[in-house]
Amino acid sequence: MTESGPTTDAGSPAVDFDRDPSTYRHWQLEIDSENPAVAYVRLDVDEEGGLVDGYELKMNSYDLGVDIELYDITQRLRFTHPGVRAVVLTSARDRNFCAGANIRMLAGSPHPWKVNFCKFTNETRNGIEDATEHSGQTWVAALNGTAAGGGYEMALACETILLIDDNSSTVALPEVPLLGVLPGTGGLTRVTDKRRVRKDRADVFATKSEGFGGKQAVDWRLVDEVIPKRRWDETVRERAADAARASTRLPGGAGIELPPLQRTETGEGITYPHVRASFDRAAGLVEITIDGPDGGAPSSMEQVHELGADFWPLAVTRELDDLILRLRSNELELGTWVIRTRGDVGNALAVETFLEEHSSSDWLASEIRHYVKRTLKRLDVTSRSLIALIEPGSCFAGALLELALACDRQYMLDGPFDDSTDDTGDTDDTDGTAGSGQEEARIVLTAANFGTFPMGNGVTRLGSRFHGDDDHVAKLRQEAGRRIEAREALELGLVTDAPDDIDWDDEVRIMLEERASLSPDALTGMEANHRFVGPETMESRIFSRLTAWQNWIFVRPNASGPEGALRKYGTGRRADFDRRRV
Amino acid sequence: MSIDYSEKIPNNVDLAGDRKLQRALESWQPNFINWWKTMGPAVPTQDVYLRTAVDVGKEGWAQFGHVAMEEYRWGVFLSERGDDRRIAFGENKGEPVWQQVPGEHRADLQRLIVIQGDTEPASVEQQRRLGETAPSLYDLRNLFQVNVEEGRHLWAMVYLLHAYFGRNGREEAEALLQRNSGDLDSPRILGAFNEETPDWLSFYMFTYFTDRDGKYQLGTLKESAFDPLSRTCEFMLKEEAHHMFVGTTGIDRVIQRTCELMREHDTADIAPHGGVPLHVIQKYINFHYSVSLDLFGSEQSTNAANYFTAGLKGRWQEERRSDDHLLTEDGYGMEQVRDGSVITDEVPALLALNLDLRNEYVKDCQSGVKRWNRILEKNGFDERVYLPHVGFNRDVGLFSTHHITPKGDLVGPDVWEARRDDWLPSEADRTFVQNLMRPVYEPGKIAGWIAPPSNGINGKPFEYEYVHFA
């Protein structure tokens, strides 16, 4: 755990997301020696291993620390174990798969912690589904004991759910009847949307604390198969082998290591080799600068495999992913993220074209692109104001342009920065790698902006930006590859505004200050609405409907008040509800 | 495009070194000149003896000389201040003042500046035709002086918009020239600034009562935590003093002349003798005073309270007041109509800031009344002029839904309609006053309805040829 940096709230420590398989406390990751296309991921929670003091992780219940390890596993499976084509999610304990999120942890956590926890666990489960769907690593839940609440929600993220038939093990969503909250990690949504449980049955299921096992669980489609105890191990192995065989995963070879990130944290910011974040606490914002690639495309995929985690697209994505997670958990008061890129547009395009060419034939190229996609999705659901500043010397092209499109607003400087001496604005960045003061800022659309990185609601950021105007998106498609300057970007609707260098400093400063003065809650709600213009998917419904309601319930006294269900759980006393419907 | 800015536009804001300002002014300035030519004084002149602000120091801040009007050098000046000015009121009290617009207050500050800025060119437009009927060259010169300075006040507000409010500010600055007094499609923002100033009696009344409202508004902005606004307004107040002088002495001279005519003809009815009868003067006071009170807005105002709390707009002479400058606990007496009579109620002081300012203004207006009554007294007359009740003839605020007589009695609509012409200038009164207006352009001569001033301008005699015609 990192000791530096501020804590997020009274009693909430700064969260560190670095994990290493050799030091997992709660999980076992095993590649089947007989069938290396199958990996076993076993939950074995260390009761004493809670991230925060004050609760014990009994009954294989989890907290954020447990889930951070699970996220690490999902990433390593995809990058370090490319030969794995099926993943069995199970428990190391007999008769108990997982009891879900730890209730004492939830009851004792401040609201922001609960919200962040919920968001991260949701993203991890979405990542599991992404592995099944796009990476040919099919997840199979092998419930060798009861899966309750978050435990069952974990299983729901898998493609197939197998439940042991031992006359006692069930799957259940007891949140509503026992805790007065929702199964908010995708539970309600996946039961209906993914498992297609009829909605009246879903209602019965979600209010029946003990859940269902055996045949009824299968009949109601809550699980795919119940398996007698005596045939359990063998059947699980078979199902996993079947899934591995059916996988369309690109042929693997040696995986690549994901070494610890090089990261420097100070009170003023976080620095990685390719990503820098500098905090302006007075202004309530963080300035994030992302470096483009140093050179052009690599000579071959072999070279990329050799570079591994040092290959720029992967390195920069890992750093950005880590930064997003840290800022979200640990810097609650930095409410605005100002995003810049820095580097050569040509290089960025060359690397992108290279990846594009190989993404359908090389597993690593493909994994990198999916990882970029997931990281951009993290940005989409980040409850901070995101502002892209597109300046001379930046390289918002293709995948990097998605960063800007993920922002709530985009400001692009029209013309070069003024070099005259009498009117130097504030030069806010320390190193002058850009150095190209005479160049104008340019953005470039590529094929990647038209489908490679869909948002959680299934459409591209451009599609969402221009929702209902397909003609315009089609017109933009024809602009792919061209360098677009500020005025034109403004005309094409790709940026919010394009002040020139004389206005730039003032416009940007005032806009950021204005933003910082608005209600953070209203901003979060507004931004979440505007970012997901367009259709909904199961994934977007989980965020927009399920967790939004969950977060509302979390602040209501009926859940979190002294007499609320979360607090009363396990005390032997009943919650005393305020009976008014709101 | 290169312009010698410091020569063309006297300033103490380093215009020559500020690209942002130069760029903004490059497009705004020609539009301003164009506006001046079409909406400024209608009488063609060759040159006028004017003062031009050229500096901010105590001594010699202005130069006098004959200038062609369109070559007048409208400058940009901010009063000099110490470096350590602190916010004097509101929730940021004690903190250093702002040299930049905080984004949080951009919209409010911009609005305040735009409203103030909108009144400046408005009065020039309202007074556009007055030059055609000036009672003397001295008065004509004063009219032009007031006009060019209102033009400069517009510049001062535009400077703030250009320098601190980015592109949005430039657009607002442009719009200040697009709205026009009395224009049906795009009128000036405040109602009182859409009425034409039809005659010179109205002009003196306007400069006494309505310009005085401006003085009090500037006084509150002078307290602003936004330092450039504060300093700008402080300098404007310097010029405003002369505008008020024109009004005060103008009414002095009308009343003096009325006394002379009453004595000469031994009657109060001096209309047939080419003077303005005292009761007509009273009606003009009633009118201009009451419409000027409307400019202070509603007595109770949450906007004003918010501006105060945020530090955007203080009270008149905020720093000389001895309370806590937060006003969160204080009360304030407010007159209002209840159950058929005017009573005084206590309301939270924060919500009564418009009233507080208006009360300061009323006190100031009373000094003029005293002065005019001294003239009547000196001339041996018992008649007196007075300020009507604050509730009289109001369109804004607590009294706007009631009819109040000048003495403060609540009356019904029938009484109001029947007596209205006794209290406010009637059509006949206006026509009469307008008919008195004949230009007198000969140096040293003056119209018959007004007395000459006791002194000329800048040590020059009354007979001085202040204006050369084209």
Ligand SMILES: [Fe+2]
């Ligand atoms: Fe003025």
Ligand SMILES: [Fe+2]
């Ligand atoms: Fe004035």
